[in-house]
Amino acid sequence: MSCLATLKENGFKITPQRKLIADFFHDAESHLTAEEIIAHVHEKMPGVNKSTIYRNLDIFEHLGCVLKSESGDRVIYHHTEEGHHHHLVCVKCGKSMDCDEMLFRPVEKTLRDKYNFRVDFKHQVISGLCENCYKQP
């Protein structure tokens, strides 16, 4: 379901600012950074305040339209309609690759069975070393 429809269904108003953000997610091929989203909104509608954008990203997140992921200083927003995956980011060369969403299933099971603790690892950004950078000292 579209982000705007979800907004409406949950009693939120459809504002031009929200339309811009929702459309941008809809058109995006992949995840977006806050910076990219702000730049896009400002391009189409220069006056929009950053707090408006952040507040709306929070709303989309809580409605389940968008996933927010962070690892260290990275923050990524990810349209949930795209499907799920994790990211492997090399701390040396910066290269990034996608990774199967099942990766953390064993951890989730261990936490549930041994610790009675429920976790759902969604769209993690994982820092480490790629093959090349690992081989080179």
Next chain:
Amino acid sequence: MSCLATLKENGFKITPQRKLIADFFHDAESHLTAEEIIAHVHEKMPGVNKSTIYRNLDIFEHLGCVLKSESGDRVIYHHTEEGHHHHLVCVKCGKSMDCDEMLFRPVEKTLRDKYNFRVDFKHQVISGLCENCYKQP
């Protein structure tokens, strides 16, 4: 080895500000937040600038005396002499429990074998639901 000895060995100077931070880690039972560290330093030596404290925490981290962990808005510093573990933090009630450091070994192995990607998960702060909060809707 003591944090101060490590500083000296690596050519860093022993300043009163660094002594305060190192002693605080040494006396601490468990991990510390940046807030707690700043408060402690200010108590003993009111004029110290926050940038001095953050810079020194970075140095201790790079020397391996201290681990810095983050999950969302939480930042925790952890004296490495205490041993390693992960934290399970309930997003509803805030309760926190420690968790075995081996937890992510299967994930590390999968990443190495299938993706040629090296990760060392140290002292993660994991958000989820504890048993009580999971049962209650």
Next chain:
DNA sequence: TGTATAATTGCAACCGGGTGCATTTACGAT
């Protein structure tokens, strides 16, 4: 279509953390 009103926005100030630069200080050499 016009109006009432609650939701949303813009603003200004704030927060934790980080940085460039001038001043101060720890410490090795004398």
Next chain:
DNA sequence: ATCGTAAATGCACCCGGTTGCAATTATACA
């Protein structure tokens, strides 16, 4: 003990993100 110097500190400012509040606006309803 003094001194020279590189390293460390304090300061002032920056940055991304957040918050309280007054002004604006989308919408439900008359």
